Amino acid sequence: MFKKRFRTEVVPANEYTDYSDRFEGDEKYATLRHVALAASVPTLTAIGTGLFMFNKFNNTYSSTAMPVSAPIQQAMEPVVAQIPSTIPVNSIAEPTGIIAEKSLEILATALDPLVQILVAISFPIASVIMVGGCFFFMLGNSERAWNTIMNAGLGYVLIQMSPLFLEILRTIGKAV
Template sequence: MFKKRIKTEVVPAHEYTDYSDRFEGDEKYATLKHVAIAAAIPSTVAIGTGLFMFNKFNDTYSSTVIPVNAPVQQVMEPVVAQIPSTIHVNTIAEPTGIIAEKSLEILATALDPVVQILVAISFPIASVIMVGACFFFMLGNSEKAWSMIMNAGLGYVLINLSPLFLQILKQIGEAI
């Protein structure tokens, strides 16, 4: 009873690694089209991000400086103070938008360093996650490893594109 041997069975590698039971027909294998699309996506994102960063730092004017070519004329007029006889309580002041624009500008300026720090630390964090995912390959859990690598890569790309998304949101907000 105690000396009974357990027979080991050798399973071919293709039975547990190619996952062909999940796909049918030509979907089992990657075609040249799939490889070309998969290679084009990161390069397109990298080129777009590079052009955005190049244009961002090579502007001739700052985003807050508007050049004006018209001459400035100062006109001094007498100021006449009038005291109203009655003050209306139900009078609502007309919004000028100056405070809202300034507060938005201050908030965006205050959050810029935070966004830049997050963009700067995204690469080291994504690298650590990807290296950690490689240990799951060693432990035999390739599904979790691929999932972690894909999530880390997608997170890294989205974090690096976040300044672009924030700039787009700011432009939309100004247009409205």
């Protein structure tokens, strides 16, 4: 009664990980169409988000549509404009920097949440790496332990200071 032996049964991996019994025929495998559709979802999401952010800062479009009932002119006469003599015709326009400012603002606004997420997760990751470095002390490899702990600490400090560095780069970019 007490010496009863249990027999270990080896089960093939496909019996508990393969869900092919739920599908029939070619539905068991992903086709090129399925792969292309799955790969296009993040791309379309990124494009849609980029267009939304671009239109968010571009105030040319109104959120409400207003009907316009103006009479339509049948005959259009050409408009002749006279160029004042004080403006040279062959001069090159001065760059205003409006497009560069908007592009920089859109890019900075789009990347700010990513930077904030990286700053937020830097402490837990640095903590795990430092604890891993402490295990090297236990294994007798103190040089590698100090190296790991110092690199994790330096990485944490640099990640925490990255918003400051990005602001300095933004200020330099505006000055140039």
